[in-house]
Amino acid sequence: MGCHPTVGVEEEFLLIDPDNGEPAARNKAVADHAATHGVKLQLELTSCQIETTTDVMSSSDKLRSELSRLRRVAAEAAEVNNTRLLAVALPPTVPHEFPVTDTPRYRMIADKFGMIAHEQGICGCHVHVAVPSREAAIRVSNRLRPWLHLLLALTANSAVYRNTDTGYASFRSMLWTRWPSSGPPPHFDSVDEYDAVVRMLRDAGAVLDDGMIYWDVRPSANFPTVEVRVADIPATVAETVLLATLIRAAVMTALEAERDGEGTPRLAPHALKAAYWKSARDGLDGEAIDLVQTHASAPTRALLSGFVDHVRPALEALGDYEMVRSELARIILAGNGAMRQRRVWRRRELVGDVIEELAAATLEDTL
Numbered sequence: 231m232g233c234h235p236t237v238g239v240e241e242e243f244l245l246i247d248p249d250n251g252e253p254a255a256r257n258k259a260v261a262d263h264a265a266t267h268g269v270k271l272q273l274e275l276t277s278c279q280i281e282t283t284t285d286v287m288s289s290s291d292k293l294r295s296e297l298s299r300l301r302r303v304a305a306e307a308a309e310v311n312n313t314r315l316l317a318v319a320l321p322p323t324v325p326h327e328f329p330v331t332d333t334p335r336y337r338m339i340a341d342k343f344g345m346i347a348h349e350q351g352i353c354g355c356h357v358h359v360a361v362p363s364r365e366a367a368i369r370v371s372n373r374l375r376p377w378l379h380l381l382l383a384l385t386a387n388s389a390v391y392r393n394t395d396t397g398y399a400s401f402r403s404m405l406w407t408r409w410p411s412s413g414p415p416p417h418f419d420s421v422d423e424y425d426a427v428v429r430m431l432r433d434a435g436a437v438l439d440d441g442m443i444y445w446d447v448r449p450s451a452n453f454p455t456v457e458v459r460v461a462d463i464p465a466t467v468a469e470t471v472l473l474a475t476l477i478r479a480a481v482m483t484a485l486e487a488e489r490d491g492e493g494t495p496r497l498a499p500h501a502l503k504a505a506y507w508k509s510a511r512d513g514l515d516g517e518a519i520d521l522v523q524t525h526a527s528a529p530t531r532a533l534l535s536g537f538v539d540h541v542r543p544a545l546e547a548l549g550d551y552e553m554v555r556s557e558l559a560r561i562i563l564a565g566n567g568a569m570r571q572r573r574v575w576r577r578r579e580l581v582g583d584v585i586e587e588l589a590a591a592t593l594e595d596t597l
Contacts, residue, residue: 234548235360236286237293237478238455239470242353242463243304244321245278245313251323251585253278253351254313257331263307269300271307275336275350276328280304290475290550297467298596305593317592318567319353319388319402319462322584338438346408353463354402355385357474358455359481366485367449367456368418372494373484374447375414375502376521378460380537383509383518383530385461385473387567393581399513399568400462403506410436414502415445424449456481465567465588467595472557476537479544501525513568514561531562567591
């Protein structure tokens with residue numbers, strides 16, 4: 231498998247008011263407090279969101295430790311500022327507003343994109359894996375496209391929104407599609423083709439800059455990595471580690487396939503769209519579309535098992551195969567974020583119960 235690429239993770243979190251559960255516009259104060267503890271939190275588009283960013287990690291154990299530390303510090307900074315930190319992709323309550331963070335770039339985005347920006351209380355997880363070049367990032371992106379919807383189903387964590395069950399395990403992904411540069415990227419034959427499409431989007435005003443290329447996998451605008459952005463923010467540290475490990479192994483597998491001269495799968499846009507919708511709707515405990523062989527629906531858990539088999543040589547090279555198998559089995563049994571939300575919601579249909587479950591999950595693996 232050659233060398234083992236490093237990995238880094240960005241997690242976006244929601245800040246809520248502890249009294250009423252509504253989004254709390256205090257990200258600047260929370261970030262200022264975290265900075266006194268040596269943690270730099272990024273301010274997101276809306277002021278009820280913050281983002282943690284890991285250092286470059288060489289192993290899943292180190293990543294787990296770093297993610298735990300960042301969640302602990304961020305949660306403490308939130309508490310000091312009379313807010314709660316939630317690892318959830320959408321607020322379970324009825325949000326009355328998502329104030330835009332007061333920076334020049336975010337104000338420009340708000341002015342340009344209107345209500346899409348002002349309803350942007352959406353939290354995801356972005357995984358960066360080192361690759362040799364931008365050309366390699368493009369080729370890897372093409373090879374990851376058939377698997378992205380399974381990662382969405384695995385991490386789905388936005389079933390309860392606006393004080394109701396949305397009918398989707400990941401309603402975040404439904405809202406996210408409103409941005410003109412979101413969703414699965416097209417297949418690109420070269421870096422030149424990729425850059426031409428980005429220029430077209432920029433010239434049309436569909437994006438302000440390269441940082442607004444929100445495709446679910448893309449060459450990073452700032453780092454020598456391929457960035458996978460398809461996931462909801464996972465409910466727990468353990469789920470984020472599982473996600474990042476699977477993506478790291480998938481990138482290694484894609485690079486190996488390139489070296490071996492294997493063909494790149496071509497996917498019809500309608501098949502990708504259907505697969506995304508199905509995974510957002512059903513999540514981990516339903517069915518997904520097999521984009522690799524049959525294009526038929528099958529239990530998501532079975533397709534995830536097939537994905538693990540596909541990347542098994544890379545996982546074994548990393549020493550993570552048994553961890554991934556046991557962690558996937560545990561999440562299937564205990565439930566991911568969406569399954570936890572629904573399990574609590576169906577007892578009494580009280581959004582406060584959902585918030586307490588989410589708050590516990592946010593720090594579950596950090597002690």
